[in-house]
Amino acid sequence: MNPFVYQRYCEDESFCDRKEEFRQLDYILKSNKENILLYSKRKIGKTSLVKEYFKTLDKKDYFYFYFDIFNSTCYVDFVKIIYKNIAFTLVQKYGIKYQLLKDIFFRVDFTAIIKDDKILFTPNLNSYNFEELINDIYKGLDRLCSEYNKSIIIAFDEFQEIANFLEPSVYKTFFKYIFQNQEFRYIFTGFKKQVLCDLFNKKSSPLYNRAVCIELKAIDKMIFYDFVNNKLQNRLPFEIFDRLYLKTEGESKLIQEVCYHIYCFLSSNQNKQLNSEIVDNICNSLLESKSEYFKLLLNELSIPQKIALKAVALNNGIELYKKENLFNLHVTKSSLNTAIRRLYKNDIIDKEDQKYYITNKCFDLWCKKEFI
């Protein structure tokens, strides 16, 4: 079986290192008793890290819950995600009886279904008042803590979305509840650095000073190399990995994806030795295989947005508004500015240290190749 995983978060054998990060999370959450904001560019490994970290926690001492809020479009979705995951985690991971859910929550009934040998719970809400629901959830968690004498760690993944679907008043109510119990610790994760840092660093925000901000960096090059090379039976020369790491800027997902294809190549070419040309071909085929999808993405954009994307790709995200640049792209400053803001809002590009970049690294490489 191919040992490389890239379609979803990774775990166990496909998870590399992050020992230092585990130590850091432990220290902040357990010793310092603070919350954490963990952000990074896309596909560096936030979700995998949190899920893997949770496995290190002692179930005797902690309840941990993971909520991915990416697909929430309103507070009802949001609340349902919370109920659903608490129910799933308590029954599946902690072996707690279904009846307990009825004893701790009063604004919801659960319908249990079995899917792929797992019990899933659909929450049917008895109220559509956000404050009642969030109060019910937190009271339930309080009961759980005191009954089992455990602490709780909660992860909210894709937290940058919160302001998109919660109205400001609802949003404030939510923050009022989450910090009521001093024993609850949080890990907030997401990829929009500016949005997230504003949430936790602006004095006017209800989250001001509520978490220690950590940027998750790419996996260390040498450690990642050893990990990958081991899975490729030591057939990957370091220079080739070094180039790949540079090209992908250490993006964990793309490295795993390319290695997945290298593994396929090596499996069917047992006697061949890898060289740069073979790996370049693998990378090019990978980009080509995604061409149709990327063209669809481009088709969704207006002409000024396509121009803006081109400007970001070709100028490495800097000095976009320089006269000669505007001239070359046949665009006015204001039109480019509007388009850039739209791409940013739609998460197609992001900004770091005054530099724009395309969030999907593979799309970025494809654009660079196509637009030249």
Ligand SMILES: Nc1ncnc2c1ncn2[C@@H]1O[C@H](COP(=O)(O)OP(=O)(O)OP(=O)(O)O)[C@@H](O)[C@H]1O
């Ligand atoms: N520690 C790791 N070791 C090896 N590969 C990793 C690791 N973490 C992440 N990856 C690779 O990156 C991919 C994406 O991981 P993950 O979903 O955790 O990233 P993410 O930062 O949460 O992404 P997103 O920004 O979309 O939320 C995984 O499928 C895997 O291929």
Ligand SMILES: [Mg+2]
């Ligand atoms: Mg993630």
